[in-house]
Amino acid sequence: NALIKQAGLLKKIIDAIKDLIDEATLDCDNDGIYLQAMDSSHVSLVTFYLKKNLFEKYSCNRNLSLGINMTSIAKILKCGMSDDTLLLETNNPIDILSFKFESRRGHKLSQFQLRLMNLEMERLSIPDTEYSCIIEMMCSEFSKVCHDLATIGDSMTITCTKKNVTFDTTGDLGTGIVSLKQGVVGSENDENVYAASIKIVKPVSLSFSLRYLIYFTKASSLSNKVILHMGEEVPLMVEYKIFNTYEEEAGYLRYFLAPKVNE
Amino acid sequence: PKHQSTLTSFFKKA
Numbered sequence: 001n002a003l004i005k006q007a008g009l010l011k012k013i014i015d016a017i018k019d020l021i022d023e024a025t026l027d028c029d030n031d032g033i034y035l036q037a038m039d040s041s042h043v044s045l046v047t048f049y050l051k052k053n054l055f056e057k058y059s060c061n062r063n064l065s066l067g068i069n070m071t072s073i074a075k076i077l078k079c080g081m082s083d084d085t086l087l088l089e090t091n092n093p094i095d096i097l098s099f100k101f102e103s104r105r106g107h108k109l110s111q112f113q114l115r116l117m118n119l120e121m122e123r124l125s126i127p128d129t130e131y132s133c134i135i136e137m138m139c140s141e142f143s144k145v146c147h148d149l150a151t152i153g154d155s156m157t158i159t160c161t162k163k164n165v166t167f168d169t170t171g172d173l174g175t176g177i178v179s180l181k182q183g184v185v186g187s188e189n190d191e192n193v194y195a196a197s198i199k200i201v202k203p204v205s206l207s208f209s210l211r212y213l214i215y216f217t218k219a220s221s222l223s224n225k226v227i228l229h230m231g232e233e234v235p236l237m238v239e240y241k242i243f244n245t246y247e248e249e250a251g252y253l254r255y256f257l258a259p260k261v262n263e
Numbered sequence: 264p265k266h267q268s269t270l271t272s273f274f275k276k277a
Binding site: 038041042043044045122123124125127207234235256258259260261262 | 266270272275
């Protein structure tokens with residue numbers, strides 16, 4: 001039983017993953033809702049965690065695993081308005097998830113029911129990783145870099161040093177390289193001139209498929225910053241933090257992407 | 264040339 005103040009937030013989260021994964025389970029316990037799923041080619045994995053404090057009201061008195069078709073849940077969420085409140089409920093036996101939208105002024109109520117699926121999901125354990133480089137930058141900047149370089153090549157090499165992070169690609173037509181300096185350029189109050197914040201233990205350079213990175217940038221509306229976690233010979237983690245309407249951190253959406261490696 | 268690795272070589276089944 002979970003009440004979310006702005007249905008649009010859940011819609012943004014689902015829209016940011018629905019093109020990557022077909023089905024997933026929502027694992028619910030008293031602390032929140034967790035999802036983990038891989039894309040069909042096993043190159044990327046998405047996880048999200050929606051903490052209890054994302055919701056106005058939240059209760060879950062026993063652990064539940066709700067099998068969801070992503071296209072179907074996206075269709076239902078599209079029926080609500082983004083500033084509607086949304087109540088999610090399951091009944092007993094647990095074979096449907098109900099969505100009750102209420103308009104902000106209370107003049108419109110709509111209810112939809114999603115048939116749940118019996119999914120046998122394979123769960124992977126994601127090891128705790130000490131990443132060599134953690135790069136924080138504006139979502140819009142990361143999105144632009146990925147889209148720009150994708151017009152030139154298929155994969156992008158991210159190289160992080162103490163002073164800057166560079167993104168480069170090579171394609172048939174030529175090459176492209178974008179470099180962002182460590183730190184804030186200009187006024188600290190003006191986030192538009194924020195370049196990149198780099199926490200580094202050791203420089204790293206890894207290559208990734210731009211097709212997947214572009215999928216990940218669909219989460220850009222969740223947060224104004226994205227955090228890239230990189231380590232030698234480990235998958236890239238692209239993290240978007242999720243905030244509630246009181247601007248408190250209330251979960252995350254994380255994408256993992258396997259690197260491209262030398263033959 | 265580089266080839267795309269898969270996540271199952273990094274993350275094991277839980």
